[in-house]
Structures are given as structure tokens and as C-alpha cells.
Amino acid sequence: MNVEALIRDLRGELDDGGLGGSFLVRDLRSGEELGIDQDQELPIASLVKVPLAAVTLDRIRRGELDGSTAVEVQPGRITAPGPTGVTRFRHPARIAVDDLLYLCVSISDNAAADALFELTPPVEVTRTLRRWGLHGITARRPMRDLTDTPAQRLDADEVPLAHSLAIGAGTAGRGHHIPQLDVTRANVGSARAFVDLLHALWTPSRIDPWVAERVRDLMAHNLLRQRLAPDFSSDAATWSSKTGTLLNLRHEAGVVEHADGDAFAIAVLTESRVPAATQPEAEVLMARVARTLRDHLRYR
16 A cells, blocks of 8 residues: 555544544654654643653753752642652652652653652753754643643543533634643644654664663653553564653654564654543554554565
């Protein structure tokens, strides 16, 4: 099947499943790539934790921070809704910066991310990305600002209403009445921007090799593996990634490394038109589209 027909068919599958978004797969050896709306900007939710970790580690490398320094996290002070980690703690905790990095990336703990954002504000994360020549990701706000959505203010049985608001309150210019979904106010990026970041982390030249290795290790130990991992993990392949979820947004960006030496950077940022918080069908669909793009690059 030629590329035009392939993309047309995949767009049809996505539309039938109520999904839109930004997809890109890049062969890290040849640089060849294949995508769907790969330059479309979307709010990136927890994907921002990857550049946050990279910039924090770069500050440790340069001696501006010490990874062993303990940070006191007070319940109710640096918190955001979330199912895991420090977010669920009931009492004050002292946690080393190195361990906050693990909590932030590998289990996607929002409270740990906000503790790191207090050390390295969003503006500094963006500034360092630009210094590295990475221009497609913009960090503006900590996680606590970006997770205070209607879903947190409504009762559990009203969550579909929050998703309906997320789906229907956007503007033609990709603004949004929910600020966390407004590309002019949220942390934003595109599939291309995250593939560029992954490329820089897996073949480091712009990013220090020690920093890149540490981020790769954190992503390799990602515990959230229900989205793209089933299509890219096997005995002959490893999948290292970070997910992001906010209202009707479901994202994942990662690298699959095959035993024969092939490696592909993959970024999938999606928004659903289905007003439901739990959508396993959407996760299966986004993974199938990503794998089809990868297979076309690898086996053509």
C-alpha cells in the first residue's frame, strides 16, 4: 500500500473511533519518518515530565542542584490529583531530588513533578530546551495548575459531563474555555516535537550523554504500560516511554529498540470525541495506528 492510501485509511479508522491528534514515527538510524498531523499542537499533560526531568538532570550535572538533597513535601502544599506516589501521601515527607525524578517520570507522580518545578520553574525548562535546539515544546505551568479541571470539581457520577465540556468547549483557533486545554495557556507540544526530544535523548549530541542516559533509564522503568506498550514490547524489543492523560487527552511518547539494532521514536498525542473517562478502545486504536506506521517504515 502506498503512503497516501495508508494515511487515508488510518485517518478513517481514527475518525470512526472518535479520535484525532498528532502521530509521528521516526527511524532513529535512517531518519525516515511517517506521521499524521505530526505538527499539530496539543496540551501535553504529563508528557511535560520528560523535559522537566532532562533539564533537572542537566542542572545536577552542572552542579546547580544536588541529586541527594532532600526536599520536604507537605501534604496539601505541593499536591495535585493523581492515583500514585506522593500525591497520595497523608504526612510530610523528605524525598531526595533523584528519587523525585523517579516518582515524576516512572510512575507519573504529579506532586513529585511540582516539587521539581519549584526547583526548576517551567520557564527555565523551556529556556533550556531552546538552548538544546528543541523548539516545539513549551512548558508554562506546574502540574497543580493543569489538573484543576471540571473533572476534579464534579462528583464521580458527573465525570462524563466534564468530558463533554472538554470536547465541546474548544475554539477554531485551538483555544479552549477550559484553560488546561487551551494551547495558548497550557504546556504544549506536538508529535514532531516529542520525537525530536526522543531523538536527542537516544542519540545524544545536543543533550549531555549522562543526562540522556538517566532520562532513558527513567522512561525504561515506566510503570504505566496499558497504552502503546502492548504493541511494542516483546522478548525481542524494549519499550521506554512516558504517558500523558488529561480529560479527553491520551498521549504516549517513547522509543522501541529491537534486538537487531532497529530503533524507532514514536509519539502519539490524541484527543477523543467520546465523553468517557475510561476508553480502552481508544488506547487500542492509538496503539494500532502507531504500530501500523512503524511497520510501514520497518518492513517496506
